[in-house]
Amino acid sequence: MCRTLFQKIWDAHTVAPLAGDTLLLYVDRHYLTEITSPQAFDGLRSAGRTVRQPATTIAVADHNVPTSDRRLGISDPESRAQVDALERNAHAFAIRYLALEGAQHGIVHVAGPEQGLTLPGMTVVCGDSHTSTHGAFGALAFGIGTSEVEHVLATQTIAQRPAKTFRVTVDGTPPAGVEAKDIVLSIIRAVGAGGANGHVIEFAGETIRKLDMAGRMTVCNMSIEAGARAGMIAPDDVTFAYLRGRPHAPRGASFERAVERWRSLASDRDARFDRELHLDAATFAPMVTWGTSPEDALPIDGVVPDPASVSDPALRAQLTAKLAYIGLTPGQRFTDVPIDVVFIGSCTNGRLEDLRAAARIARGRHVAPGVRALVVPGSAAVKAAAEAEGLDATFRAAGFEWREAGCSMCVGMNPDRVEPGRRCASTSNRNFQGRQGPGSRTHLLSPPMAAAAAITGRLADVRRFAMR
Amino acid sequence: MRAFTTLTAVAAPLPLANVDTDTIVPARFMKTLTRSGLGAKLFHDLRYDASGNERPDFVLNRAPYRAAEILVAYDNFGCGSSREHAPWALLDFGIRCVIAPSFGDIFASNCSKNGVLPVALPPAACERLVAIAAAGMHVTVDLERETVRAGKGVAWAFRADPFRRTLLLRGDDDIDVTLQHRDAIADYERRRAGDELYTCTGFVPVPPEASSA
Numbered sequence: 001m002c003r004t005l006f007q008k009i010w011d012a013h014t015v016a017p018l019a020g021d022t023l024l025l026y027v028d029r030h031y032l033t034e035i036t037s038p039q040a041f042d043g044l045r046s047a048g049r050t051v052r053q054p055a056t057t058i059a060v061a062d063h064n065v066p067t068s069d070r071r072l073g074i075s076d077p078e079s080r081a082q083v084d085a086l087e088r089n090a091h092a093f094a095i096r097y098l099a100l101e102g103a104q105h106g107i108v109h110v111a112g113p114e115q116g117l118t119l120p121g122m123t124v125v126c127g128d129s130h131t132s133t134h135g136a137f138g139a140l141a142f143g144i145g146t147s148e149v150e151h152v153l154a155t156q157t158i159a160q161r162p163a164k165t166f167r168v169t170v171d172g173t174p175p176a177g178v179e180a181k182d183i184v185l186s187i188i189r190a191v192g193a194g195g196a197n198g199h200v201i202e203f204a205g206e207t208i209r210k211l212d213m214a215g216r217m218t219v220c221n222m223s224i225e226a227g228a229r230a231g232m233i234a235p236d237d238v239t240f241a242y243l244r245g246r247p248h249a250p251r252g253a254s255f256e257r258a259v260e261r262w263r264s265l266a267s268d269r270d271a272r273f274d275r276e277l278h279l280d281a282a283t284f285a286p287m288v289t290w291g292t293s294p295e296d297a298l299p300i301d302g303v304v305p306d307p308a309s310v311s312d313p314a315l316r317a318q319l320t321a322k323l324a325y326i327g328l329t330p331g332q333r334f335t336d337v338p339i340d341v342v343f344i345g346s347c348t349n350g351r352l353e354d355l356r357a358a359a360r361i362a363r364g365r366h367v368a369p370g371v372r373a374l375v376v377p378g379s380a381a382v383k384a385a386a387e388a389e390g391l392d393a394t395f396r397a398a399g400f401e402w403r404e405a406g407c408s409m410c411v412g413m414n415p416d417r418v419e420p421g422r423r424c425a426s427t428s429n430r431n432f433q434g435r436q437g438p439g440s441r442t443h444l445l446s447p448p449m450a451a452a453a454a455i456t457g458r459l460a461d462v463r464r465f466a467m468r
Numbered sequence: 469m470r471a472f473t474t475l476t477a478v479a480a481p482l483p484l485a486n487v488d489t490d491t492i493v494p495a496r497f498m499k500t501l502t503r504s505g506l507g508a509k510l511f512h513d514l515r516y517d518a519s520g521n522e523r524p525d526f527v528l529n530r531a532p533y534r535a536a537e538i539l540v541a542y543d544n545f546g547c548g549s550s551r552e553h554a555p556w557a558l559l560d561f562g563i564r565c566v567i568a569p570s571f572g573d574i575f576a577s578n579c580s581k582n583g584v585l586p587v588a589l590p591p592a593a594c595e596r597l598v599a600i601a602a603a604g605m606h607v608t609v610d611l612e613r614e615t616v617r618a619g620k621g622v623a624w625a626f627r628a629d630p631f632r633r634t635l636l637l638r639g640d641d642d643i644d645v646t647l648q649h650r651d652a653i654a655d656y657e658r659r660r661a662g663d664e665l666y667t668c669t670g671f672v673p674v675p676p677e678a679s680s681a
Contacts, residue, residue, distance in 0.1 A: 016649045016653075020629065022631035024652070026656055035499075036551065038501045039501070039502065039503050047643070076499075079499055081501060129549050145550055147582070154643050155643060155646045156657075157646060194570055197570050227544060315485070318485060412495050413499065420518065430548060432491065434491070435495070437496075438513060439513075439518070
């Protein structure tokens, strides 16, 4: 039997058929956040149900939390109520809660893998679309809604139809200045924002294999921005080296036996995919988005597209409206666009490797006058590790703010927001209208590109900067 | 869940592609602990100006679309965030059905858990329906027969996911449906209980008997 990575995990987790091709899939790991779980717990209570497997369930508050001084607590009453509700619900149902003040706290998609809570071959769900991040470990990981959160809490299963399989193979050596973020933005541009709807993407090829786990998580994180149900990468020695010794990974001989089994998860040589796409990384360049969809990505040395070149009237009207919102003019060079804010962080690019890459640009330079630049580690552990190697000092000396872990300016739900009409160079994942705050204008790019923008005060080509 | 069988109603045209769930409900309105009351926030930043006044050019601010129960849009409607607040807001406003060429997967799933029907029709049909909706004509969506009709002789067939279709037609609670399979779930857990991959770190301590389901 020739099966893909996806099919192997799917088969191993099938509990019972439901109707049509929908079946019940067993869930190994369920992460909870404060935004999408309160109504699920209320639903459980009002139906007199309980949590079937609390020990597989992990709760952490990340969207709403301030990234300034934690000792001051959460001043916004609604945010505080949601965070309190998560802690209370976790306690009431014997679910482990990663406390805001603790060393294990972080954005759920940074903190979970860091603790070894996501392992190859697992099914992983969370009421957050960027759950696709965990697919970097060779897990089948996807975002769910609140009703599904309640369903998983009550039954430890989820009703699913099999996804179509889509292999994106990236070969070739990326040119200097091209990061994992540029690879995934290039893929999204090629596939389209809805191009992978109904599919699970397996990222393959030598370029993907050569990425470290942080880079793989960046790529899988943004598979949802192409519409994919999930993104995944076959586990290999890079994966196993990352997992060895993590608090919740198997230990000793168990780990060695687990590795043998995890190796067999890779798609079989002759496995067939419903769709295939091949890309050559040698053609990639540092990318920046110019619009309000992640598919609106182009190389940094390009110019703003012209609606006049679009023949379909509805699409032309939408493009014109997009450019009006984002405040750019057709033909304008990206490197001439001034920015107000820089955000380095998020579940896409808030890991230690991301901060190191940004620091190589920031070191010995200074943020341009009038620019506000934030560095927000993805977790308390990332923050501690970065401080141990002096990255905080590097960033502070360069005029960046160094903050506590959280979703921060990615999502506009906490005090870190982009003001109306302001323009942000951001390492986050979505440039949707209002995403970083009402009227905010977002340009997605890699951590070194964000640092370069902070230094220049404009969108900037990182290839013109010497790494330090 | 409220059942969905057939619906004849005003349809609001929203001829935009890639309408994301941040546009349907901005994240700053997700700090609620309940499911209700989000109708006022639906499409907030398109519907209201910076001072909170209605933008008269936005479709849901105009007659007859204030009473719309159907929305017609373009490709990839509901992409982005997994927030169920998006269908909650649609439902709270009164929208029971969205017609588009394609949908974000999680959004479509969330809709069907709330009695909101996502109907996928080909792009040309959606363009035609946008014109029909713009003319203020009523549209009929029939989940039983899996058809969309608009006036005499104008009809399209669609295919709903069979599992979700049954739940929607009956208004069933999906957790109740799953719990009919509680023995299969317990069997699955029992089969895996001795597997060190799932027990060695103690994160799946599976005493099936302890399950309350």
